[in-house]
Structure formats: structure tokens, C-alpha cells
Amino acid sequence: MDITEKLLRVNFSTDETPHIKVNTSICDTTCSMKVCLNICPAERFTLESEKLRFVVDGCLECGACRISCDTGAVTWSYPRGGAGVRFRLG
Amino acid sequence: MSNKFDVIIVGAGLAGIAAAIEIAREGLAVCIIERAIIPGEKNVTGGVLFSSVLDDFIPDWKNEAPIERWVAKKGLGMVSEKSLSLMQFEVEKELEDKKAFTVNRNAFDSWFAQKAEEAGATLLTNTLVEDLIIEEGFVKGVKTHHSDGYLEADIVICADGVNSLLAKKAGLRKRDVLPKEIGLGIKEIVSLPVNTINERFGIRENEGCAYEFVGNFLNGVFGGAFLYTNRDTLSIGVVVNLGSVGDTSTNARSILENFKNQPQIKKLIEGASLVEYSAHLVPEIGLDMVPDLYGNGILVAGDAAGFVVNNGFSIQGMNYAIASGIEAGKTAVEAIRTGDVSTKQLASYKTKIDKSFVGKNLKKYRKTHKVLGNPRMGNQYPAVMEGIAKKLFGFDDEIQPNIAEAVKSTIRGNNVSTWQLMKDGFDVWRYM
Numbered sequence: 001m002d003i004t005e006k007l008l009r010v011n012f013s014t015d016e017t018p019h020i021k022v023n024t025s026i027c028d029t030t031c032s033m034k035v036c037l038n039i040c041p042a043e044r045f046t047l048e049s050e051k052l053r054f055v056v057d058g059c060l061e062c063g064a065c066r067i068s069c070d071t072g073a074v075t076w077s078y079p080r081g082g083a084g085v086r087f088r089l090g
Numbered sequence: 091m092s093n094k095f096d097v098i099i100v101g102a103g104l105a106g107i108a109a110a111i112e113i114a115r116e117g118l119a120v121c122i123i124e125r126a127i128i129p130g131e132k133n134v135t136g137g138v139l140f141s142s143v144l145d146d147f148i149p150d151w152k153n154e155a156p157i158e159r160w161v162a163k164k165g166l167g168m169v170s171e172k173s174l175s176l177m178q179f180e181v182e183k184e185l186e187d188k189k190a191f192t193v194n195r196n197a198f199d200s201w202f203a204q205k206a207e208e209a210g211a212t213l214l215t216n217t218l219v220e221d222l223i224i225e226e227g228f229v230k231g232v233k234t235h236h237s238d239g240y241l242e243a244d245i246v247i248c249a250d251g252v253n254s255l256l257a258k259k260a261g262l263r264k265r266d267v268l269p270k271e272i273g274l275g276i277k278e279i280v281s282l283p284v285n286t287i288n289e290r291f292g293i294r295e296n297e298g299c300a301y302e303f304v305g306n307f308l309n310g311v312f313g314g315a316f317l318y319t320n321r322d323t324l325s326i327g328v329v330v331n332l333g334s335v336g337d338t339s340t341n342a343r344s345i346l347e348n349f350k351n352q353p354q355i356k357k358l359i360e361g362a363s364l365v366e367y368s369a370h371l372v373p374e375i376g377l378d379m380v381p382d383l384y385g386n387g388i389l390v391a392g393d394a395a396g397f398v399v400n401n402g403f404s405i406q407g408m409n410y411a412i413a414s415g416i417e418a419g420k421t422a423v424e425a426i427r428t429g430d431v432s433t434k435q436l437a438s439y440k441t442k443i444d445k446s447f448v449g450k451n452l453k454k455y456r457k458t459h460k461v462l463g464n465p466r467m468g469n470q471y472p473a474v475m476e477g478i479a480k481k482l483f484g485f486d487d488e489i490q491p492n493i494a495e496a497v498k499s500t501i502r503g504n505n506v507s508t509w510q511l512m513k514d515g516f517d518v519w520r521y522m
Contacts (some may be wrong), residue, residue: 006367010366013127032338035336038336038341039336041276062369062370067332077255077367080218081235082217086370088366089195089320090134
């Protein structure tokens with residue numbers, strides 16, 4: 001089962017403004033590690049034609065990218081109240 | 091609603107709600123602010139709750155709280171590519187005593203929050219706290235994301251979880267948390283009929299299992315896996331150290347897939363369908379990452395304070411959250427009654443924590459993560475266990491060796507020296 005199918009089983013209430021911003025120009029120029037590709041449980045970071053792509057929709061709000069990325073590319077905050085992931089079972 | 095409270099609590103998780111109950115029962119004005127629509131919706135557990143802490147706090151909780159199953163079997167497994175060595179502990183008595191249960195956080199936290207409201211606390215959901223109001227060195231309240239969202243209080247309790255952005259804003263966390271100090275939990279909840287779960291795991295109605303595993307599915311990453319039975323679902327997941335995932339360039343998601351595909355594990359989840367996928371961080375190294383617990387007009391509790399203890403056999407955090415919330419609540423009540431909310435008065439929170447099982451266990455197991463972080467725990471030892479078991483149980487067609495011969499030849503075959511085995515054994519003896 002791929003990640004899209006897994007995320008289809010999760011409820012979200014969408015936010016108008018993204019709660020995580022990724023300055024991908026930093027990722028594409030100075031970051032060789034790209035630990036985000038390995039740690040994000042929702043696979044929100046992907047490589048497309050060697051360029052980093054980040055999609056906030058489907059974010060599980062765990063904070064792994066906030067802690068693991070040391071390039072300063074990730075600006076992380078919580079979604080506004082009432083928005084974001086809604087675990088039914090947790 | 092008034093904009094001024096005696097105490098504001100950020101986060102309606104277990105720590106925050108416990109604090110609110112304690113404070114509301116003493117008749118003080120307390121408000122819990124939660125960013126989710128329903129308490130518990132943002133929270134994830136493995137999850138077994140060790141529940142003795144609730145006995146005195148909510149006397150009738152066993153009849154009221156939403157419980158999935160009472161844990162009757164606990165096990166620790168070592169998995170290799172093809173085998174599982176399981177150390178299992180099964181009880182009847184503890185089941186009667188009801189010491190631990192599997193839990194759905196959405197249901198449990200909602201119930202627990204209702205207890206706080208019944209005690210007189212105000213619950214404000216849908217609301218994100220963006221910042222603290224700090225005046226002359228004292229925390230005086232919070233700023234929420236609402237346009238007129240300033241709420242004042244004499245004390246703010248940060249129970250805002252493992253990603254506590256507020257503890258940092260208050261200057262209580264002096265440095266950023268490092269990846270090596272944090273575990274990433276990834277979990278799938280899969281459904282199976284109740285009877286299938288009972289038969290497959292050898293349990294009766296309402297009885298449950300809690301298993302933890304290490305093995306080569308980890309690909310050398312420091313971590314482990316878990317499998318717990320809920321009423322009509324299973325929780326299966328991994329907790330992997332973020333620093334270790336980075337160092338080894340291993341994909342965290344693939345570790346969970348490896349585990350699910352291990353033959354003995356696969357049998358246990360066969361035919362189950364995915365109901366929910368979730369992820370959450372776990373404070374992992376215990377005492378070494380605990381921030382300052384108090385400041386002028388502020389206290390920190392639960393995951394925000396790093397109160398999680400892993401003794402190598404079970405990872406506990408929810409009971410620590412409740413216990414620390416209760417102590418934070420008591421401290422806040424005393425401080426408000428004496429009219430002094432300065433660090434001098436709030437320092438009694440640290441004393442209370444140190445005296446409780448929270449502080450004592452954090453201290454006792456402060457070095458356990460060093461044992462668990464030993465790469466041989468995940469790599470070689472499961473293979474060693476497999477090798478020894480095969481020889482002793484007679485699976486290998488040869489002249490049966492005695493224990494000493496089986497151990498010696500197996501560790502040699504797995505590139506573990508006698509010296510390493512003794513040293514690792516000594517670490518287990520000392521730190522676990």
C-alpha cells in the first residue's frame with residue numbers, strides 16, 4: 001500500500017495557509033543529506049528531477065522535519081486552531 | 091467568558107487535563123486551551139496506559155473510562171529474518187487488578203476532558219496558542235490566533251506536547267532538541283473481528299496483549315516495534331530514533347514495512363485492513379533532555395517536559411503525563427493561594443516531581459537509552475537468539491550441543507566477541 005492510500009484513511013480539516021514552509025532553494029543548493037526524504041512518515045518531501053518538492057496537505061504534524069532538518073529550510077508551526085489532522089483513534 | 095483566569099493550561103492532553111482537574115477541584119478559575127476541535131484528536135499513543143496513577147485521582151475511572159482491552163500478556167520479542175524469539179509474561183491477577191490497558195486517545199482524552207469540565211474547568215477548543223504574554227519577567231497569559239485572543243492568568247502551564255514551542259519561547263528550553271534525543275513513532279491501526287483477535291492472540295474478551303520487538307527489520311537503526319491489541323483493531327508500529335535514521339540514511343517508513351512483512355508478524359496481522367495511519371514524536375532520552383520545569387508564572391508538564399521513561403521493557407509516558415499534570419496543578423494552587431507565582435515559590439514543583447515516581451524513574455533509567463542504542467541489540471542479538479534456540483531446541487540436524495557450546499558457537503558465528511557479550515550484559519545489568 002503506498003502512502004497516498006494510507007493517507008486516505010486519515011481525516012484532515014484543511015488550512016488556508018500552510019503551517020510548514022520549506023525554502024526548497026536551500027535544499028536544492030546546499031543540502032546533500034536530504035534527511036527529510038527518509039524521516040517524513042507522510043512522505044511529504046519528494047525529489048522530482050532532482051528538485052525537492054514539499055506538499056503540506058497530508059502532513060501528520062509530527063514535527064520530525066522540524067527537528068531533523070538542520071539547514072534552516074523548514075519553518076514549522078502548528079496549523080491554526082481547528083485545522084489540520086484529525087485522528088479518530090490516535 | 092472572562093478573559094482572566096487563575097491558571098491557563100495550554101494543551102488538552104493527559105498532562106493538561108490532569109492539571110485542570112486538580113485546579114478546578116480546588117475552586118480556582120482554570121481554562122484549558124486546545125488547538126484540536128475535540129480533545130485527543132491531535133494525540134497518538136503506542137499505546138498502553140499504565141493506570142495506577144488514576145486510582146486515587148478518579149476513583150470510579152475503571153467503570154467510566156473508554157478502555158480498549160486490559161493488558162494480560164506482555165512480551166518482548168527478538169525478530170530475525172525468519173524467526174521470532176519471544177519472552178512472554180502472562181497474568182490473571184494483574185488483570186483483576188487492572189494495571190494497564192490499551193487505549194484510543196480520541197475517546198480517552200475526550201472522556202478525561204469531560205471530567206475537567208465537570209469539575210468546573212473551562213475548555214476552549216479550536217484555539218491555537220501562538221505566544222506567551224510576558225511582562226517584567228513574569229508570564230501573564232497567552233496570545234491565541236483569534237483576533238482579540240489575549241487571555242490572562244497568574245500561571246500558565248505548558249502541556250503543549252513533545253513539540254512544545256512555548257517552553258522554548260519562555261526560555262525554559264535553552265537549546266533546540268536534537269534528533270538523537272527524539273523517537274519518531276509511526277503507527278497503523280488495522281481492523282480484525284473481535285473473535286479473530288481473541289483466537290489469534292489467545293486472549294479472552296477484554297483481555298489484551300502488548301508486545302515490543304527489536305530485530306534486523308530496523309536495518310541498524312536504534313528503535314523498536316510494537317504490536318498491541320485493541321477491541322476490534324490492532325496497533326502496529328515502530329519507534330525509531332531520528333538521529334539514527336539520519337546517520338544510517340535509512341527510510342523510516344520502510345522499517346515499518348519490513349516489520350509488517352516479517353513472517354511471524356505477518357501471520358498476526360493477516361487479513362487485517364488499515365483503518366488509520368498516524369505518526370508522533372516521542373521524547374526518548376529521559377532526564378538528559380528535560381528542560382527547566384518552572385519560571386516566573388509558568389510550569390511545564392507531560393511530553394513538553396520530556397517525561398517519558400523507557401526501561402527497555404516498556405515505554406511509558408501517558409502515566410507520567412498524568413502524574414506531572416497533577417503535581418503542576420497542586421503547585422499552581424499553592425502558589426495562587428500564597429499570592430506568589432515567582433520561580434522561588436514554583437520551585438516546589440521540581441521537588442514534587444523529584445519525589446514522585448516520575449522523577450525517581452527518570453533518574454533511575456537515565457542511561458538505559460545507551461544500552462538500547464547499542465547497535466548489537468537490533469542487529470546481532472536477535473540472530474544470536476535464533477541460533478541458540480535452533481541448536482538447543484534441536485532444529486539443527488547435528489549432535490546436540492549443550493548451552494555453553496551453543497552460546498559460544500553462535501556468538502562467534504554472528505561476529506560478537508565474548509568480551510562484547512560480557513560488556514553488553516554488564517550494561518544491561520547496570521542500566522536496565
